[in-house]
Amino acid sequence: MPITLRLMSIAELQAIANATQSDGIEVGTEADGLPPPFVAMRSLDHIQAGKPADWCSPFLIIxxxxxxxxxxxxxxxIPRNGRVEIGYAVSSKYRNQGVATAAIQALLDLAYLNRSVAEVLATIAPTNEPSIRTVQGLRFEKGDMTIDSDGQQIVCWYHRRVHLPENVECTIS
Known part of the structure; x- marks a missing residue:
């Protein structure tokens, strides 16, 4: 499915962090596909601390x-020790249409443009079979099971860089 990733604005993040929706997000958007307030708050905190928005702010999948x-x-x-972690959510209305696959592939492409990134991590609940099938299809490898900060069991899935093509350009709108 042809998609574009658009970096969310500070105003959009603030609206979500405040548990409201801005006009730019509300129209045509299913709430279950937007980042939850804690993600928006985490992003705003990272940006305020001086971290680059393209590593810390969510992208809308359009x-x-x-x-x-x-x-x-x-x-x-931001990437640490050659690894960066991703997160994603697709509105229930648009699931099982290849959206997550396209979005994750776009994130992989963006991550590997940074030569210091050798690995991308996705953490997934062991019961989230559709998400597991998606990362398996993108050649992520299953790692250990662990407990997240909310006390939930998650499985670590790793995608490792195979090679980096020369002269690749990528833009974020």
């Missing part, structure tokens, strides 16, 4: 054909 907002995805923080 369908090219009609500009519908299908969900959101992004990096959770």
């Amino acid at each position: 369908r090219n054909s009609d500009q519908a907002i299908l969900g959101a995805c992004g990096f959770k923080d």
Whole structure:
């Protein structure tokens, strides 16, 4: 599915962090595809601390054909020790249509443009079978099970850089 990732604005993040919706997000958007307030707050905190927005702010997943907002995805923080973690959510209305696959592939492409990134991490609940199938299809490898900060079991899935093509350009709108 042809999509574009659009970096969320500070105003959009503040609206979500305050548990409201701005006009720019509300129209045509299913709430279950937007980042939850804690993600928006984490992003705002990272940006305020001087971290680059493209590593810390979610992207809206926009369908090219009609500009519908299908969900959101992004990096959770700047890369550390060659690894960056991703998160993603697709509105229930648009699931099982290849949206998550396209969004994760776009994140992989963006991550590997940074030569210091050798690995991308996705943490997934062991019961989230659709998400597991998605990362498996993108050649993520299953790692250990662990407990997240909310006390929930999660499985770490790793995608490792195979090679970096020369002269690759990528833009973020």
